[in-house]
Amino acid sequence: MSNFVVSATPHVRSKDSIQGIMRDVIIALLPATVMGIVYFGIKALALIAISVASAVFFEYLYQKITKQRVTIDDLSAVVTGLLLALNMPSEAPFWMPIVGSAFAIIIAKQLFGGLGQNFINPALAARAFLLASYPTAMTTWTLDGVTTATPLALLKSGDLVAPTTNDYMAALTGHIGGCIGETCAIALIIGGLYLLYRRVISWRIPVVYIATVVVLTGLIGRNGVRVPLYEILVGGLLLGAFFMATDYASSPVTAKGQIIMGLGCGLLTTLIRIYGGYPEGVSYSILIMNLCVPLIDRFTKGRIFGARPKEAKKA
Amino acid sequence: MQALTFKRGVHPPDGKALSAEQPIKVIMPKVGSELFFPMSQHIGAPCDPLVQVGDYVKVGQKIGESQAFMSSPIFSSISGTVKDIRPMLVPGGATVKSIVIENDGKMEEIEGLNQPKDYTKMTNEEILVAIKEAGVVGLGGAGFPTHIKLNPPKDQPIDYIIVNAAECEPYLTTDYRLMLEESDKIVRGLQVMLKLHPNAKGVIGIETNKPKAIEAMEKACQGISNITVQPLKTKFPQGSEKHLIYAVTGREVLSGALPASAGCIIDNVDTVIAVERALFRGRPLMRRVVTFTGGAVKNPGNYKIRIGMTFTDIVEAAGGFKENDPPVKIIAGGPMMGPAMFTTDVATVKTSSALLCFTEKEAFIPEERNCIRCGKCVDHCPMGLEPLVLNQCAIIGDGDGFVKNHGLDCIECGSCSYECPAKRQLAQSIRATKKIEMGKKAAAAAAARAKAGAEKK
Numbered sequence: 091m092s093n094f095v096v097s098a099t100p101h102v103r104s105k106d107s108i109q110g111i112m113r114d115v116i117i118a119l120l121p122a123t124v125m126g127i128v129y130f131g132i133k134a135l136a137l138i139a140i141s142v143a144s145a146v147f148f149e150y151l152y153q154k155i156t157k158q159r160v161t162i163d164d165l166s167a168v169v170t171g172l173l174l175a176l177n178m179p180s181e182a183p184f185w186m187p188i189v190g191s192a193f194a195i196i197i198a199k200q201l202f203g204g205l206g207q208n209f210i211n212p213a214l215a216a217r218a219f220l221l222a223s224y225p226t227a228m229t230t231w232t233l234d235g236v237t238t239a240t241p242l243a244l245l246k247s248g249d250l251v252a253p254t255t256n257d258y259m260a261a262l263t264g265h266i267g268g269c270i271g272e273t274c275a276i277a278l279i280i281g282g283l284y285l286l287y288r289r290v291i292s293w294r295i296p297v298v299y300i301a302t303v304v305v306l307t308g309l310i311g312r313n314g315v316r317v318p319l320y321e322i323l324v325g326g327l328l329l330g331a332f333f334m335a336t337d338y339a340s341s342p343v344t345a346k347g348q349i350i351m352g353l354g355c356g357l358l359t360t361l362i363r364i365y366g367g368y369p370e371g372v373s374y375s376i377l378i379m380n381l382c383v384p385l386i387d388r389f390t391k392g393r394i395f396g397a398r399p400k401e402a403k404k405a
Numbered sequence: 406m407q408a409l410t411f412k413r414g415v416h417p418p419d420g421k422a423l424s425a426e427q428p429i430k431v432i433m434p435k436v437g438s439e440l441f442f443p444m445s446q447h448i449g450a451p452c453d454p455l456v457q458v459g460d461y462v463k464v465g466q467k468i469g470e471s472q473a474f475m476s477s478p479i480f481s482s483i484s485g486t487v488k489d490i491r492p493m494l495v496p497g498g499a500t501v502k503s504i505v506i507e508n509d510g511k512m513e514e515i516e517g518l519n520q521p522k523d524y525t526k527m528t529n530e531e532i533l534v535a536i537k538e539a540g541v542v543g544l545g546g547a548g549f550p551t552h553i554k555l556n557p558p559k560d561q562p563i564d565y566i567i568v569n570a571a572e573c574e575p576y577l578t579t580d581y582r583l584m585l586e587e588s589d590k591i592v593r594g595l596q597v598m599l600k601l602h603p604n605a606k607g608v609i610g611i612e613t614n615k616p617k618a619i620e621a622m623e624k625a626c627q628g629i630s631n632i633t634v635q636p637l638k639t640k641f642p643q644g645s646e647k648h649l650i651y652a653v654t655g656r657e658v659l660s661g662a663l664p665a666s667a668g669c670i671i672d673n674v675d676t677v678i679a680v681e682r683a684l685f686r687g688r689p690l691m692r693r694v695v696t697f698t699g700g701a702v703k704n705p706g707n708y709k710i711r712i713g714m715t716f717t718d719i720v721e722a723a724g725g726f727k728e729n730d731p732p733v734k735i736i737a738g739g740p741m742m743g744p745a746m747f748t749t750d751v752a753t754v755k756t757s758s759a760l761l762c763f764t765e766k767e768a769f770i771p772e773e774r775n776c777i778r779c780g781k782c783v784d785h786c787p788m789g790l791e792p793l794v795l796n797q798c799a800i801i802g803d804g805d806g807f808v809k810n811h812g813l814d815c816i817e818c819g820s821c822s823y824e825c826p827a828k829r830q831l832a833q834s835i836r837a838t839k840k841i842e843m844g845k846k847a848a849a850a851a852a853a854r855a856k857a858g859a860e861k862k
Contacts, residue, residue: 091717092748094735095768098833100819101740101761102417102575106781106826108774164774206777206827343780343793394811395412395788396647396660 108205111290112165118284119172119333121277125263126270129233130180134270138175141187145171148195158204166205170194173213173333176271177326177373178220181232186224190216210380211337214373221373231267238267241324242369245312253320261323268325275323282332294348295341295355296331302356303327312364327359330372340380346390347383354379408613410638411648414787415820417641417741419614420576424698427706429582432714432722434483436510440713441493441752442468442479443501447548449475454504460487463515465689467540468504477550478540481506482691482711484513494751496737497744503752506713520687524597532601532684539683540690540755545569545644545673546738548756551680554672555601557665563602564668567653568595568609568677570618571637571644574739577759579694580674582707584611584618587678588625592632594681598672599631605670607632608653614639641741642818646671648787660814675758690755697723699762701732716749716760732762741819774827782821782831788814792821792831799834804845807838813846815839 127135149167153160174190194216199208221228231238241261244250250257260266264274272278285291300322308318322328335341335355342348355375362371434440445451452469456462462481469479485507493503524532537552557563568591572580584591595607609626611619613636626632637643637652647658649671656667664671672680679690693712697719698705704724716737726732736743737751738759749760782792790811798807807813812835821831 091720092750094745094747095733096745096747097734097770098830098836099740099742099744099817100823100832101734101736101743101745101763101768101770102823103771103828104415104417104824104826106824107771107828108777108826111777111779111826161774166777203775205775207775338777338779341778343778343783343791345784391791391810392783392789394660394790394814395651396657396662396814397789398659 108164108166112169114285114288114290115169115333116165116172118281118290119169119176119271121280122176122271122274122329123172125274125277126176126180129264129273130270134175134180136184137178137180137182137187137270138172140184141175141178141191142168142171144188144191145174145195148192149200152196152200156200161205164205167195170199170212173271174216176329177213177217177269179228179231179268180270181230182227186220186227190220193219206339208339209383210377211334211340214334214377214380217373218377233265233267240267240369241320242363245315245317245321245324246363246369248313248315251315253317258320258323261320266324269329272326272329275328278328278332282328285332285336291332291336292345292348294345295335295352298349298352299331299335299355299359300327302353303360306356306360307364310360310364321363325363325370326372330359330376331355334372335376335379340383342383342386342390344387344390344392346392347386350386350390351379351383354382406634406636408636408638409652410640410643411651411787413785413789413820414640414642414648415785415823416639417575417823419639420698420740421578421581421614423576423702423705424578424696424707425581427578427582429586429694429707429709431709432719434508434711434714434718435722436508438508438714438718439488440483440485440506440508440711441715442481442504442506442713443493443495443752443754444469444479444503445495445501446479446754446756447477447542447550449473449477449550451501452476452479454490454502456487456504458487458489461485462487462506463513465515465518465691467689468506475550475553477542477548477552478538478689480540480689480691482713483508484511485509494748495754496746496751496757498746518688522684522687524600524684529601532597535683536680538689539679541676541679541683542690542755543673544675544679544693544756544758546742546756546758548754551672551676554665554670555598557663557670561665562668563605563665563670565650565654566595566598566602566605566607566670566672567649568607568674569644569646569649569671570609570611570622570674571649572615572674573612573639573641573643573645574741574743575641576698576761577696577739578698579696579707579758581615581618583674583678583694584615585621588621590678590681590685591622591674592625592629593685594677594679595632596629597680597684598670598677602670605631609634610637610649610653611635612637612639612643641820642787642816645787645816645818647816660811693753693755693757695719695753695757696759696761698759699732699736700764700767701726701730701762703727710753712753712755712757715752716746719753719760720749726762727764730764732768733765734763734768736761736763741823742817771828773829776827776829779826781824781826785820785824787818787820788816790815792835793829795835795838796829796831799838804838804842808842812839813842
């Protein structure tokens with residue numbers, strides 16, 4: 091009896107797959123997506139659909155042109171397209187997610203080697219690109235058909251000093267100005283908990299990130315206004331902490347490194363929110379920390395089991 | 406008692422239900438069949454044949470031996486005529502000089518067999534010689550000569566002798582069956598080993614997914630003060646020497662060192678029984694228990710075979726494969742670390758613990774994708790390595806980077822490849838690079854020795 095298949099060990103594999111992980115991320119984003127459509131209407135739905143479709147299309151196109159295996163079935167382009175749409179205002183013109191997706195997929199992701207090789211989060215890179223190129227369209231917020239300001243802008247300008255219970259409720263349910271997917275805190279928390287439950291992400295980055303913002307905004311405050319809990323419910327913090335800062339490719343793989351990532355993001359977000367020119371700093375904080383990841387990984391290597399004392403000191 | 410364990414590791418489906426409740430059945434070699442005895446079934450120098458073509462050999466006759474310090478003799482498990490001495494395939498894929506003996510079915514035993522020795526009246530040296538002269542090596546898979554393991558350097562006092570009964574590899578149930586059926590022999594074998602190291606404690610480490618084995622062993626060591634049964638958490642690779650020591654004693658075996666440096670000796674269940682058999686029954690290592698299992702097997706079970714039979718002999722004697730779902734992959738050992746073989750026409754050796762036969766569905770390995778840097782390999786590596794980094798070094802051929810990132814500390818358990826959602830060949834690439842770098846290291850050491858020798862002259 092011969093001619094059996096031969097391969098190197100191990101001969102069994104877990105059921106996990108990239109597609110399964112991406113599917114979990116999409117499931118986790120569904121509550122926020124649905125709430126975004128509820129508050130911002132059919133226009134939001136159209137933006138999301140265009141963004142996802144164009145992200146998948148550009149991935150397919152790039153891989154076809156460069157004669158690579160087409161890997162749109164791993165759903166990573168869907169996640170990028172979805173995250174990009176959730177990071178846009180509901181009144182953005184329809185061509186904008188197309189331009190954004192092209193930037194995210196081709197420039198931020200594929201040119202650097204495709205899935206897993208992007209050194210920054212593609213959706214955030216595209217958002218930063220759009221924000222720099224079309225600042226007005228990217229910062230015009232409407233709610234119930236009326237142009238409005240985001241709670242963070244109100245905090246910054248000093249127009250909001252003491253959020254009421256109604257303000258907290260609005261932030262929790264998402265009835266506030268902001269990007270399509272960032273307003274409903276409850277939906278984002280449910281999604282984040284789902285990712286933790288499914289072990290797609292670890293607690294380290296989101297928990298440390300959010301905790302750092304709570305502590306720092308509580309300590310520093312804005313001209314005496316200290317509303318740390320309100321600070322984390324509004325703006326892009328929850329979306330960023332659970333779904334963007336945890337992007338595998340652009341976050342550290344070591345446990346210590348992930349804590350540093352969370353700390354760095356929290357510190358930068360607080361500094362930008364309080365002292366910066368923009369009312370919100372989540373995107374730039376994460377992008378800046380993305381750039382530090384190779385360095386963080388290099389200096390946070392774990393201890394080897396059985397490391398000799400000399401080596402342990404070196405590490 | 407609280408179940409102990411190590412850090413990280415994985416939980417593959419264990420597949421043990423197929424064969425766990427099948428009592429050990431004896432399979433004897435067929436009259437007229439050929440048995441093969443490779444001259445290297447252990448770590449160390451290969452043996453030289455002591456017989457010639459045409460010789461008549463008896464059961465228990467020593468047919469291979471080496472004068473080297475690190476080696477272990479080989480015994481015929483049948484009686485019959487030596488037909489040939491030629492290179493043969495062994496389970497790991499190498500070809501090794503082997504003695505071919507045709508079984509005459511008489512099972513004629515050599516004089517001097519079956520003479521029990523009273524170990525309590527023997528000196529340590531006499532016990533070690535008896536173990537050596539029975540050809541006992543580590544039967545868990547590595548094949549380290551047991552008489553050398555039991556005789557560590559004098560500056561390394563032994564505090565623990567641990568029986569490795571974790572059996573963490575999925576599908577394998579030989580140790581489990583032996584614990585249920587031959588628990589008293591395990592205890593006696595361990596007592597022999599404890600005689601050599603009177604200050605040591607005997608510990609039998611068993612994973613908690615084998616409650617009946619824990620119960621049986623606890624019963625067998627009742628009233629013996631220096632032996633305890635230690636439950637271990639069910640996790641792969643719990644049976645890795647270094648990780649078992651850590652679980653039981655909290656000690657770490659340093660990189661590149663042997664267990665004795667941490668005051669421990671570890672031996673597999675079947676090895677301990679082989680020690681018992683050598684002294685209490687005066688028989689050398691000629692048989693072992695093999696789990697024949699997997700989705701493609703008609704009658705999965707545990708079989709006591711004569712070492713030297715081919716896997717084909719076992720398949721035939723144990724009822725063969727399923728006709729409607731035949732095997733596409735066969736593995737000598739467990740699915741995490743056992744080598745795949747392209748044929749069953751391979752002789753069983755001292756370290757053959759199982760023949761695992763996977764159906765097409767079981768053998769399916771998904772396609773490799775891009776690393777997504779999820780860090781699961783880092784989270785699960787029992788050695789605390791970063792398999793994704795080592796994989797990169799392997800792909801670009803960066804041997805120095807590989808060594809700097811502690812690639813040589815990899816125990817090749819395969820946990821990283823098991824967990825990887827991108828199905829990357831992590832352990833595979835690391836193992837290959839490790840071999841290359843070990844070779845370079847050995848070559849450099851040899852060159853240094855040669856240079857030092859030349860300078861002396």
